[in-house]
Amino acid sequence: MAMRRTAAAVAAAAVAVLTLLAAGAGTHDAAAAAAPKTAKTAKTEQACGVLAPGASTAAEKAVVAACEQIGVWYTWGGGHGPQPGPTYGQVDPSDPDSAHDPERLGFDCSGLVRYAYHRAAGGDPLPGNAHHQFHSPQVQQRFTAAQGTAPLLPGDFLAWGSGGSVHHIAIYLGAGKMVEARESGTRITAGDVRPGGDYAGAVRIAPATAPGTFSTWGTDVWTHREPSTGSPRVHRFPGPTTVRVECQKHAQPVTAEGYTNDAWSYLPEYGSWITNIYIKGAAWLDGVPTCP
CATH class of the missing domain: 3.90.1720.10 (endopeptidase domain like (from Nostoc punctiforme))
Known part of the structure; x- marks a missing residue:
């Protein structure tokens, strides 16, 4: 009888251990599922x-x-x-x-x-x-x-x-x-x-520079509805930006940083004008036609 009780006790203990292990594994899996994913985990x-x-x-x-x-x-x-x-x-x-x-x-x-x-x-x-x-x-x-x-x-x-x-x-x-x-x-x-x-x-x-593509300079530079600083503002360039110039024309003179220029460029993607004084290059941009 004593031997049977001992065997029964051992069996019961083994079942208890297995139950605890299973519960622990479930807890671990749940915790893993709830844990935020790191960049490394997401990549895999x-x-x-x-x-x-x-x-x-x-x-x-x-x-x-x-x-x-x-x-x-x-x-x-x-x-x-x-x-x-x-x-x-x-x-x-x-x-x-x-x-x-x-x-x-x-x-x-x-x-x-x-x-x-x-x-x-x-x-x-x-x-x-x-x-x-x-x-x-x-x-x-x-x-x-x-x-x-x-x-x-x-x-x-x-x-x-x-x-x-x-x-x-x-x-x-x-x-x-x-x-x-x-x-x-x-x-x-x-x-x-x-x-x-x-x-x-x-x-x-096509990230390579295309004909008619220039870079602006300066910060907080605005384009305008017409080639004049008195016309409504349209878009602000917070810093140097690549732009495509469709054509240019002589209009209102603008002075900045000690330079004066009366050329303005039309930017078709923005539907507005920018003074050439804020475009890197010659005062009258090379290779850009005159606006009609």
């Missing part, structure tokens, strides 16, 4: 890279550079410092989820695009927000929303917006996938393209 769970052939070398490099940021925080205004790269964000008054963005180092959607093409092509070919990038003078080809992803190549930009205003931009990977910095409270991810809603279409860019 998401496929991101050049997923189709045919893209330019620069576009493929941009894809790789963007994919290296998988797991980095989205942060509103992130990536828009003096040089391309991650920055601490700002609070978006319209989005409560952005409350911690000033504490997070990362990118917003256009900051990621800017950084990716900086890494791919050098310089700073795509400053500005998503709207500016979608209408950049570097755009080589446009695709409508109705065309879907069939004609797209890795490195193309996907855009969302309505009424001519773009509020979000992402980089196409191929195979119906994209990489994006989507919204506050999330990290940069790769996933399926979202063709519904206010998807506005896509563009393909």
Whole structure:
């Protein structure tokens, strides 16, 4: 009897141990599932890279550079410092989820695009927000929303917006996938393209400088509806920006930094004029026709 009781006790103890181990494993699994994912974990769970052939070398490099940021925080205004790269964000008054963005180092959607093409092509070919990038003078080809992803190549930009205003931009990977910095409270991810809603279409860019492309200089430089500082302001360039000049004409003289110039350039992507005094180059730009 004593031997039986001992064996029974041992068996019961073994069952208890196994039960505790199983419970511990379940607790561990639950904790692991609830734990926030690090950048390293996110990278192992998401496929991101050049997923189709045919893209330019620069576009493929941009894809790789963007994919290296998988797991980095989205942060509103992130990536828009003096040089391309991650920055601490700002609070978006319209989005409560952005409350911690000033504490997070990362990118917003256009900051990621800017950084990716900086890494791919050098310089700073795509400053500005998503709207500016979608209408950049570097755009080589446009695709409508109705065309879907069939004609797209890795490195193309996907855009969302309505009424001519773009509020979000992402980089196409191929195979119906994209990489994006989507919204506050999330990290940069790769996933399926979202063709519904206010998807506005896509563009393909050529980051090399094209004829008629110049750089502005100075900070807080405004364009105007007409070639005159007295006409309504249209767009502000917070810093040096690549622009495409369609034509130029003589109009109101403007003086700045000790120079006076009466030439103004028309910027078709912005539908407005800028005094040539804020465009790098000769007072009368070489190779640019005179406006009619």
